[in-house]
Amino acid sequence: MKTRPDGRKFDELRPISAKAGIVKNADGSAMFKIGDTIAYAAVYGPRELYPKFLQDPTKGILRCRYNMMPFSGAGERVKPGPSRRSTEISMVTEKALLPVLNLEDFPNAVVDVFIDLPQTDAGTRCAGICAASIALADAGLWMREMVSSVSVGKVNEDILVDLTYEEESAEGEVADIPVAYLPKSGRVSLLQMDGEISKDELVKALELGRQASLQIYEVQKQTLLDKYRGESNEE
Amino acid sequence: MGLLVNDKQIVIPGEDLASGMDFLPSHGTFRDGEHIVAAKLGISSVDNRIIRIIPLSGKYMPKAGDNIVGRVVDVTINGWRLDINSAYSAMLSVKDATSEFIARGADLTKYFNFGDYILTGIINVTSQNLVDVSMKGPGLRQLGEGRIIHVNPYKVPRIIGKQGSMVTMVKDATSCRITVGQNGVVWIQGLPEDELVAVDAIRKIEQESHIPGLTERMKEYLDRRKRKVDSNENKA
Numbered sequence: 001m002k003t004r005p006d007g008r009k010f011d012e013l014r015p016i017s018a019k020a021g022i023v024k025n026a027d028g029s030a031m032f033k034i035g036d037t038i039a040y041a042a043v044y045g046p047r048e049l050y051p052k053f054l055q056d057p058t059k060g061i062l063r064c065r066y067n068m069m070p071f072s073g074a075g076e077r078v079k080p081g082p083s084r085r086s087t088e089i090s091m092v093t094e095k096a097l098l099p100v101l102n103l104e105d106f107p108n109a110v111v112d113v114f115i116d117l118p119q120t121d122a123g124t125r126c127a128g129i130c131a132a133s134i135a136l137a138d139a140g141l142w143m144r145e146m147v148s149s150v151s152v153g154k155v156n157e158d159i160l161v162d163l164t165y166e167e168e169s170a171e172g173e174v175a176d177i178p179v180a181y182l183p184k185s186g187r188v189s190l191l192q193m194d195g196e197i198s199k200d201e202l203v204k205a206l207e208l209g210r211q212a213s214l215q216i217y218e219v220q221k222q223t224l225l226d227k228y229r230g231e232s233n234e235e
Numbered sequence: 236m237g238l239l240v241n242d243k244q245i246v247i248p249g250e251d252l253a254s255g256m257d258f259l260p261s262h263g264t265f266r267d268g269e270h271i272v273a274a275k276l277g278i279s280s281v282d283n284r285i286i287r288i289i290p291l292s293g294k295y296m297p298k299a300g301d302n303i304v305g306r307v308v309d310v311t312i313n314g315w316r317l318d319i320n321s322a323y324s325a326m327l328s329v330k331d332a333t334s335e336f337i338a339r340g341a342d343l344t345k346y347f348n349f350g351d352y353i354l355t356g357i358i359n360v361t362s363q364n365l366v367d368v369s370m371k372g373p374g375l376r377q378l379g380e381g382r383i384i385h386v387n388p389y390k391v392p393r394i395i396g397k398q399g400s401m402v403t404m405v406k407d408a409t410s411c412r413i414t415v416g417q418n419g420v421v422w423i424q425g426l427p428e429d430e431l432v433a434v435d436a437i438r439k440i441e442q443e444s445h446i447p448g449l450t451e452r453m454k455e456y457l458d459r460r461k462r463k464v465d466s467n468e469n470k471a
Contacts, residue, residue: 027294046294046322057363100248107363109322137248137276140293142263144274145249184249224247224276228291
């Protein structure tokens with residue numbers, strides 16, 4: 001049987017570790033590490049939103065900022081500040097998280113999510129969404145369920161889960177598909193694709209991703225339980 | 236069918252709490268078809284047929300009837316705007332602030348200036364979360380010198396204790412005046428070294444509120460700290 005460059009099986013995730021409550025000044029925060037990709041998410045709010053014209057009197061708004069740190073990549077320094085790419089990823093992160101939130105109780109307010117990546121090896125938006133999901137729960141916000149995200153793809157006939165940068169940039173026919181699943185309801189809140197894939201292969205890839213997302217969900221759950229363990233004896 | 240979690244168990248958003256129609260969803264939960272699902276991180280609480288989540292974290296949400304400590308952040312034409320450690324600020328209007336006559340157009344900073352802390356009561360919260368507070372009520376006043384600490388608003392009931400037993404114990408042991416706002420802002424006034432003991436004690440309550448036997452532990456802790464302060468004084 002063929003294996004991948006790092007010896008994983010096709011449907012195997014990279015090693016994951018996560019921790020909640022790492023940013024003391026934030027209302028909620030989390031670190032999510034998958035392989036060599038590390039994402040930190042900090043949630044502030046709900047808090048008052050200024051400038052005032054951004055306020056929505058019918059509901060609170062969610063603002064995400066995705067940021068790769070300058071030294072995070074493997075090669076060239078990443079130019080700091082927003083770019084076309086990071087602006088887009090911020091937007092899709094926001095749209096991946098919004099379906100589970102209910103901000104109607106917070107008119108005119110904002111929930112800020114800051115995602116920073118000190119080290120990257122592909123799958124950054126997925127790691128960012130996983131971290132943000134833990135951080136939002138840690139911040140005590142109303143959430144329908146968690147969001148678990150993973151990338152799937154095709155590298156030269158092989159359908160893979162959780163691609164590394166090496167696989168993503170391989171020669172030949174490559175498709176990279178980041179997906180965010182709502183693990184409980186089985187819905188999908190983010191689906192993007194780079195490259196080409198046939199319909200049958202896509203369906204197969206998404207099914208592998210769904211299985212993987214359940215493993216990620218378990219990690220997210222344990223992470224939150226670890227932070228609050230012991231508090232259950234509350235009288 | 237039936238309950239899927241234990242009482243007083245930590246649950247995360249999206250976890251199923253119960254299935255079937257035998258239970259009713261309350262705070263922090265919702266019904267999704269057959270299931271009652273947690274919508275917040277917290278502790279499950281089952282009271283007969285009613286299931287709710289006691290949250291462990293999150294910002295303070297203003298509620299009418301709460302007594303809260305606010306800081307003056309703005310002075311407007313007809314009152315003061317207070318920061319109340321929440322997503323929203325509160326408005327204290329002149330007519331709710333004092334029974335004294337204040338002429339129109341008077342300089343309101345003479346009464347409360349920027350940065351002053353005030354103990355107020357929430358009289359009304361609108362659908363848009365505009366918060367009206369008043370100083371008409373027993374004990375509501377401006378808080379003078381002292382120190383302010385912020386605690387998790389969900390731990391406030393433990394800091395106060397049953398009928399104020401816990402906070403009274405800290406007050407007696409440290410001979411400080413202490414005011415705990417429902418919004419998690421605590422004002423402490425006393426001798427500097429006593430204030431430090433009170434701050435540490437409140438932090439300890441906040442951290443250990445879940446471990447049984449808190450009252451005894453705090454009593455012992457306060458005794459120990461007090462003896463230390465006394466012996467330091469004797470040395471000096």
